[in-house]
Amino acid sequence: MVQVYASSVIDASADNVWSRIRDFNGLPLWHPAIADSRIENGQPADRIGCIRHFHLRDGGAIRERLLALSDYDYSCSYEILESPLGVEHYVATLKLTPVTDGGRCFAEWSAEFECAPGREQELSETIGAGVFQGGFDALKRHFGGR
Amino acid sequence: MLQRVVRSTIIDAPIERVWAVLRDFNSHDRWHPAIEASHIEGGERSDQVGCVRSFTLKDGNHIREQLLTLSDRDHRSTYCIVEATVPLQRYVATVTLKPVTDGQRTFWHWESTFATPPGREAELRDMVAQGVYEAGFDALRKHLRQGEDLRPDGGEPMPTALPVPSRRVVLHRYGGAEELVAEDAQAPAPREGEVRIRQRAIGVNFIDVYLRRGWIPQMLPVASNQPGVPGMEAAGTVLDAGPGAGGLLPGDRVAYLGPVPGAYCSVRCVPSDWVVRLPPAVDDEVAAALLLKGLTADYLLRDLGRVGPGTRLLVHAAAGGVGLLLCSWAKRLGATVVGTVSSEPKARLAREHGCDQVIVTRDYRFADAVQRACGGADVVVDGLGMAAREENVAALARCGHWISLGQASGPLPPIDPDTLLAKSLSFSRPVVFDYVASPAALAQRAQRVWAALAEGAIRVPPIERFSLDAAAQAHDRLESRERVGALVLIA
Numbered sequence: 315m316v317q318v319y320a321s322s323v324i325d326a327s328a329d330n331v332w333s334r335i336r337d338f339n340g341l342p343l344w345h346p347a348i349a350d351s352r353i354e355n356g357q358p359a360d361r362i363g364c365i366r367h368f369h370l371r372d373g374g375a376i377r378e379r380l381l382a383l384s385d386y387d388y389s390c391s392y393e394i395l396e397s398p399l400g401v402e403h404y405v406a407t408l409k410l411t412p413v414t415d416g417g418r419c420f421a422e423w424s425a426e427f428e429c430a431p432g433r434e435q436e437l438s439e440t441i442g443a444g445v446f447q448g449g450f451d452a453l454k455r456h457f458g459g460r
Numbered sequence: 461m462l463q464r465v466v467r468s469t470i471i472d473a474p475i476e477r478v479w480a481v482l483r484d485f486n487s488h489d490r491w492h493p494a495i496e497a498s499h500i501e502g503g504e505r506s507d508q509v510g511c512v513r514s515f516t517l518k519d520g521n522h523i524r525e526q527l528l529t530l531s532d533r534d535h536r537s538t539y540c541i542v543e544a545t546v547p548l549q550r551y552v553a554t555v556t557l558k559p560v561t562d563g564q565r566t567f568w569h570w571e572s573t574f575a576t577p578p579g580r581e582a583e584l585r586d587m588v589a590q591g592v593y594e595a596g597f598d599a600l601r602k603h604l605r606q607g608e609d610l611r612p613d614g615g616e617p618m619p620t621a622l623p624v625p626s627r628r629v630v631l632h633r634y635g636g637a638e639e640l641v642a643e644d645a646q647a648p649a650p651r652e653g654e655v656r657i658r659q660r661a662i663g664v665n666f667i668d669v670y671l672r673r674g675w676i677p678q679m680l681p682v683a684s685n686q687p688g689v690p691g692m693e694a695a696g697t698v699l700d701a702g703p704g705a706g707g708l709l710p711g712d713r714v715a716y717l718g719p720v721p722g723a724y725c726s727v728r729c730v731p732s733d734w735v736v737r738l739p740p741a742v743d744d745e746v747a748a749a750l751l752l753k754g755l756t757a758d759y760l761l762r763d764l765g766r767v768g769p770g771t772r773l774l775v776h777a778a779a780g781g782v783g784l785l786l787c788s789w790a791k792r793l794g795a796t797v798v799g800t801v802s803s804e805p806k807a808r809l810a811r812e813h814g815c816d817q818v819i820v821t822r823d824y825r826f827a828d829a830v831q832r833a834c835g836g837a838d839v840v841v842d843g844l845g846m847a848a849r850e851e852n853v854a855a856l857a858r859c860g861h862w863i864s865l866g867q868a869s870g871p872l873p874p875i876d877p878d879t880l881l882a883k884s885l886s887f888s889r890p891v892v893f894d895y896v897a898s899p900a901a902l903a904q905r906a907q908r909v910w911a912a913l914a915e916g917a918i919r920v921p922p923i924e925r926f927s928l929d930a931a932a933q934a935h936d937r938l939e940s941r942e943r944v945g946a947l948v949l950i951a
Contacts, residue, residue, distance in 0.1 A: 322562045323470050411569065415469035415597060420567040422558065447562060 315403075316434045319424045320446035326457035328412040328419035332388045334453070335408065338366055338380050344456065345449045347371055365395065374398040381405065388412075388419075394427075401427040401437060421450060462550070463585050466571040467593035473604045475559040475566045476649070479535050480622055481600065481609050482555055482568075485527045486513050491603035492596050494518055512542065521545045528552070532700075532710065541574075548584060549575040568597065623648050624656075624699070627951065628725035629931040630687035634674030637935035640690075640724075642928060647727035650702035654729045657714060659696040661748035662723050664926075664934050664947035665781070666843065666866050667692060671721055672935065675871060680721045691723025695738065695747035696951075699727065706732035706899065713738040715747040715906075717755070719893040724931055726951035733899045736906040741914065749781070749923045749946035752892060754909035755902075756865070757785040757918070759895040761793060764863055764888055765839040769794030774830055774837035774855055776844050777868070778815050779806035781946040784921045786841060788814040792917040798833050800826050802941045809944050813919065822941075824869065827854035836860065846870035853879055861886045921945035 324331050334344050339359035341348040351368035353359050359366070360383055367377050374397065382391040388410035394401060404427035411420045423446040429437050471478050481487050486506035489498040498515035500506050506513070507530055514524045522545050529538040535557035541548055553572035560567055570593045576584045603609060610622065626647040629640050650656040668690045671680040682688040695715035701708050708714065718734035738747050761767040773790045777783045778799025790797050791814030799815040801807050807818040817833040819826045824847045830837055836857030842848065845867030852862055862885055864872060880887055896902040912918045922945030926934040934947050 320561050321558060321567070323560055323565065323567070411468065411567070413470060413567070414467045415594070418470070420468070420470070420558065420560070442561075450562060 315426055315428060316438060317424065317426050318438050318442040318446070319422070320442050320450065321420065321422045322447070322450035322454065323413065324419050324421055324450070324453050324457055325417075326419065327417050328388050328410040331419050331421065331453060331457065332385070332410055334456070335410075336360070336383070336385065336388075336390065338364065338383070338390070338392070341366070341368055344452055345445075346452050347445060347448055366392075382407075399437065399440070400433065401429050403428050421453070423449065461581075462573045462575055463581055464571065464573050465585055465589045465593065466569070467589055467597070468567065468569040469597040470560065471566045471568055471597075471601055471604065472564075473566060474564045475535060475557050477604060477609060477622075478566045478568065478600070479532070479557050481603070482557065483507055483530060483532065483535075483537065485511060485530075485537070485539070488513075488596075489515060491600050491608065492592075493599050494591060494595060546584075546587075547577050547580065548588070570596070624727055626725050626727035627928055628689050629691075629928060629949075630689055631672060631680070631682050632684055632687045634672065634677075634682060637672070637932040637939070639672065640932040640935060642931065645725065647725070647729060650700060650705065650729045652703050653705055653731055653733075654702045655705050655708045655714070655732050655735060656699040656701070656727060656729045657694070657696045657716070657735075658699050658727055659694040659723070659725065659951045660744040661695050662691055662725075662928065662949040662951060663693040663695075663717075663748040663752055664931075664938055664949060665692060665752055666868065666938065668721075668724075669935060669939060670867070675867075679719075689722045689724050691721055691725075691949075692719075693717035693748060693752045694723045694728070694951075695744040695751070701732070702729075704732075706735070708732055708735060708737075713740075713744070715744075715751045717752045717892070717896070719891075724928065724949065726928060734902070736903055739910050742910055745923055745925065745948050745950070746913075746920050748948045749921060750785075750909060750913070750918075751906065753781045753785055753921075753946065754912075754918065755896055755905050756782050756892045757789055758905050758908055759890065759892065760786065760841055760863060760865070761789055763895065764890060765841070765861065767793050767795045767839060771795040772834040772836065772838045772857065773797050774840040775799045775815070776840075776842055776848065777801070778810040778813075778818065779944040780843070781921055782841075782843070782865070784810065784813045784945065785918050788918050789912060790814070791816070792912075796834055798830055798837065806944055809922075813921075824848040824851055827851040830855040839863065841865055843867075844869050845872050849873075849875075853882075853885065856883060856885055859884045859886075861888065863888045863890065865890070923948055925950050 339351050339353050341351050349369045349371045354365040357364040365379050376397040377395040378392045391407040394404040406425035408423045484506050486500050489495040496516045496518050501512040504511040512526045516522050524543040525539050526542050527539050538554045541551040551574035556569040558567040623646040626645045628645045629642050671690045680688040698708050698712040714735045716734040767790050773795045775783050775786045779801050787797050797815045798817045799810045800819045802822050810818050819829045839861045842864050843866035847869035924947050928949045928951045
């Protein structure tokens, strides 16, 4: 089992950041690596079990299922159903925690998955630095973070 | 109704440094402005779950708090008030740290639940939130900025990711045993893939003497401004582990050997690939006395010598550390064991360990006796070197195998291939590290050694102990021919 963890501090309240990222169909609005997204079968994007089908800017198509969504904990978990990455049993969680000292929030994005032996390092880089940190950087730019 | 207070902040320091302070349940009187003085009751360690800190506040109040959980993995501790002169009832608090991975910063979350007397909810919530938590955030920030956490305080060393004091034995130039000098040093925090070990027993081997004499300078370079530390193996307890250290945890009992010297010290970081966990039956001194020598016996008998029923094995220095192991293990495998020793007491010990025929010789003359005893040796394990080279060739049977393990009498000169041709001999010059180069190979061989010990195929050799500071005397002893069994340094 490979584990990837990235975290950051964003200079906006957890409520503000959450309103930007809670939409399971909204990745293209805030994540620079995502080109488009739709929810399969016309389901609402906050129904647990709904599937988002999106394309990366480099063309790869990914299907992910929403596993958990908590407005109370500012937390969202999902799994990959299909992707060109070559990962199995991929489950990820994106979570915000308010920082009471200043109007900031602490953002964490973590994943666990399995992959072919020898690819752990490369996939951890792609996911941790590319997907997770790339998303944090975009949020920090948007909210004027440090 | 239970009150809940949550406060959090970002500290501009890496998580290891913040956690090093916060995991110490008794550190708060060094950084928190509200605390006057604090101590741990009953002399327990301040990272012992269940310990109680008893402290007074600057306002005169007195509180006793108990540590309920402590996790170095999650960077989390939980504690509760067991007795207090302030009316906080059923107070349970949790401190959690998380790394901010896109900067050397730390997220610090501090929360608690408690009950209060009616009407005092808001007052006590504010006291906890501002007087304790927020004031603590600012104070620890200042404490770290001023480097107060890095200053030695004379207290007991905490197993943290900071450098810890170590004692080590260094060599400023090659030479005799007197060149080994003990000094104070620091053991840095373990890096990725490393564990830091509090060493209790260090094995002394002939290779240490060769390193000291400068016979293998590429292995232990020594300069006056860059002293070398000898030693290939030790046993002790894991203090802490860097990331990716193979699942080893603080407190694990371990031993290691590795191809890079440096074991003559009390605290050392080594790659986790070198490390094996110790079974409960094997104590630190036995592990330090047996690991390198036992693994050596294992590959000599199994891999190189292919020793089995009927093999005629000649073991020099049969009462030495490796010699005794070879005698008893080879005997158990069905071999006929002939040994050479330099004195009658050593001969007795070798016989007790399974040596069938012991030749007492002080002048490296043994070939005739070996030929008479068994008709020539199929395998010679040679730790003698220079002075015995012709006798070894003469002692071997046809197609025999000469395994040069050491050079106690001096380095071997180049061997003329025609020397081997006369009886179709083989010559090997092995070093143990190549036989334990992968963690799996190391674990498998170590397992065989512990199993052989448990079933009596090998016995713990007599162990002579020296303090780490007396490493020079230990070397003198190893080089004298009076000694039997294994030597260990106690750190």
